[in-house]
Amino acid sequence: MFLSARSIIRFAALAVAATSLGGCSFLGMNFAMNQMSEKECLMRAMYFESNRSSAEGMLAVGTVVMNRMHDSRYPKTVCGVVGQKNQFAQGVLSKPMTDSGAVLASQVADQVMRGQRHPGVQNAQHFHTAGLRFPYNNMFYVLEAGGNEFYEKRSVR
Structure with missing residues (x-):
């Protein structure tokens, strides 16, 4: 079956639209970050990093x-x-959020965005x-929560 140039362009446009809405990539280009609100980016970091x-x-x-x-x-x-590359869970801006943890992440993101x-x-x-x-002596631990340990990097004296 032969597709016309118009059909190919239409298909490509639909593929780009579908993948960008889902936070996926198309031909190696990630469209998700440009489409997300600050709240959604925050929500996703909290969802994937805190074990929900x-x-x-x-x-x-x-x-x-x-x-x-x-x-x-x-x-x-x-x-x-x-x-930022190599700072948060791989796929944090592209993987689907599939359970009720997304509701909690949305609620907490609202709180964080309000200060x-x-x-x-x-x-x-x-x-x-x-x-x-x-084995680093510049990691000063301040909290354990949500399956993570939080720390400040301080200069060693």
């Missing part, structure tokens, strides 16, 4: 995102921070899975 375990864990992750956003070393938008922060996170801009240990 608790509002406290999600709030802590959201606080880290906001702490980074207000630091000159990081992008100035939520989506920019969340979309709420987890007081235990303090100025931490980093976290990793709870229970892991690394």
